[in-house]
Amino acid sequence: MSVGLFDGLHQGLGQVLDLRMSQHTLTAANLANADTPGFKAKFLPFDQVLGAAVNRGKNLMLRATHERHNAGLGVNTQAPLVEEIEAAPWVADGNSVDPEREAVRLKQNATMYGGVSRGLGKRLALLKFAASNGER
Amino acid sequence: MNLLDTLQITASGLTAQRLRLQTVASNMANARTTRTEEGGPYKKQTPLLEAVRDDPFGTDLDRAMSRVEVMGVVESDDPPVMVHDPGHPDADADGYVAYPNVNVLEEMVDLMTTARTYEANANVLDVTDTMATTALEIGR
Numbered sequence: 001m002s003v004g005l006f007d008g009l010h011q012g013l014g015q016v017l018d019l020r021m022s023q024h025t026l027t028a029a030n031l032a033n034a035d036t037p038g039f040k041a042k043f044l045p046f047d048q049v050l051g052a053a054v055n056r057g058k059n060l061m062l063r064a065t066h067e068r069h070n071a072g073l074g075v076n077t078q079a080p081l082v083e084e085i086e087a088a089p090w091v092a093d094g095n096s097v098d099p100e101r102e103a104v105r106l107k108q109n110a111t112m113y114g115g116v117s118r119g120l121g122k123r124l125a126l127l128k129f130a131a132s133n134g135e136r
Numbered sequence: 137m138n139l140l141d142t143l144q145i146t147a148s149g150l151t152a153q154r155l156r157l158q159t160v161a162s163n164m165a166n167a168r169t170t171r172t173e174e175g176g177p178y179k180k181q182t183p184l185l186e187a188v189r190d191d192p193f194g195t196d197l198d199r200a201m202s203r204v205e206v207m208g209v210v211e212s213d214d215p216p217v218m219v220h221d222p223g224h225p226d227a228d229a230d231g232y233v234a235y236p237n238v239n240v241l242e243e244m245v246d247l248m249t250t251a252r253t254y255e256a257n258a259n260v261l262d263v264t265d266t267m268a269t270t271a272l273e274i275g276r
Contacts, residue, residue, distance in 0.1 A: 017271070024267060025142040025201050028260045029187075032149025032204045034253045035156065036185040042200045082200040099256050110263045117270045124275040 005127065013120045019049060020113040026082070027106045030097050037093040040084040043105065049081065141190070141201065142264050148188075148203035149257040155206045156183050156250045160243050167238045170226040178236040180212035212237055 023044045033039040087096035159181045169178040187202040214237040222231030 021139070021142075021267070022197055024264065025145065028142045028145045028149070028257075028264070029201045029203070031253070031256045031260055032145050032152070033185070033187045033202060034149070034256065035152070035249075036187045036204050039187050039202075044197075082196050099252065103256065103259070106260060106263055110267055113267050114270045117274050121274045121276065128275075 010120070010123065013116055013123070016050075016116050017113065017120070019044060019046070020109055020116065023109050024106070024113070027102055027109065030102050031099070031106075033095075034097045034099060034102075035095070037095060039095050039097060040086065041097045041102070042082050042084050045081070045083050139264065139268055143261070144190075145201065145203050146257050146260045146264065148205065149260075150254060152183070152185055152204045152206055153250050153254040153257065156185075157247070157254070159183050159209060160247050160250060163236075163238045163243050164240065164247075166236060167240055167243075169236055170224075170233060177216045177234045178238070180214065180236065180238045181209050182212065184208045184210055 023046070026042050026044065030039075030041045030043075085096045085098075087094045163180050166178040172178050184207045186205050186207045188205045189199055189202045191198040191201075216234035216237050218232045219235055220231055221227055221233045224233045227233045
């Protein structure tokens with residue numbers, strides 16, 4: 001099976017960016033609803049989401065495919081699981097948004113997003129380097 | 137879900153906090169108001185916030201993301217604060233004046249949490265901007 005110009009790693013990195021953007025939107029929704037009674041804070045459990053994606057890739061590895069088909073990493077971004085945080089029993093209005101936790105998640109997620117997109121950029125720069133006969 | 141949805145959600149959060157600030161301002165300004173159009177003293181107002189889902193038919197992820205909307209403003213049913221002040225024109229037969237059921241200390245606390253939550257939402261706006269810029273620089 002020939003490896004195309006844009007291989008599985010490109011797709012994988014792109015999907016990680018998608019997931020990170022979804023997490024960012026979840027954080028935005030959590031902070032927007034910081035005062036909504038009964039609202040439960042939501043987040044993407046990344047270790048599980050990515051772990052499931054990797055395991056799925058192992059168990060259901062594409063053994064054979066048409067040479068023009070794109071194999072990918074087997075990451076499914078269509079329906080990642082979302083986890084909710086329950087409010088502590090002493091919280092009167094049942095809202096489980098913790099601004100500090102959300103602030104940390106916001107920064108952490110943005111940093112990871114920046115790292116992954118930089119990695120993707122470097123990979124594209126490699127292709128560009130090769131395509132231009134080693135000239136910049 | 138894309139960047140614009142994120143911005144919409146953050147905007148809804150900012151709007152909700154601004155409206156909350158307005159009710160706090162109204163409560164503070166009318167902390168000693170004894171006359172209203174409906175008669176009787178001013179009543180403490182509280183905004184009703186509700187989480188609203190934009191996409192009820194999407195994936196679990198789409199449905200997890202909700203805007204916040206101010207569904208209305210409710211008046212508090214707490215009894216007015218009775219103060220003995222026979223010289224006041226609105227005093228009753230026993231010389232008691234009904235002052236609004238607004239606790240200025242509570243309003244101050246509300247004011248501070250409103251400002252912090254507004255700040256947090258504005259911060260999300262900043263980070264969204266940074267992420268968008270980072271994404272646009274891929275391949276540069």
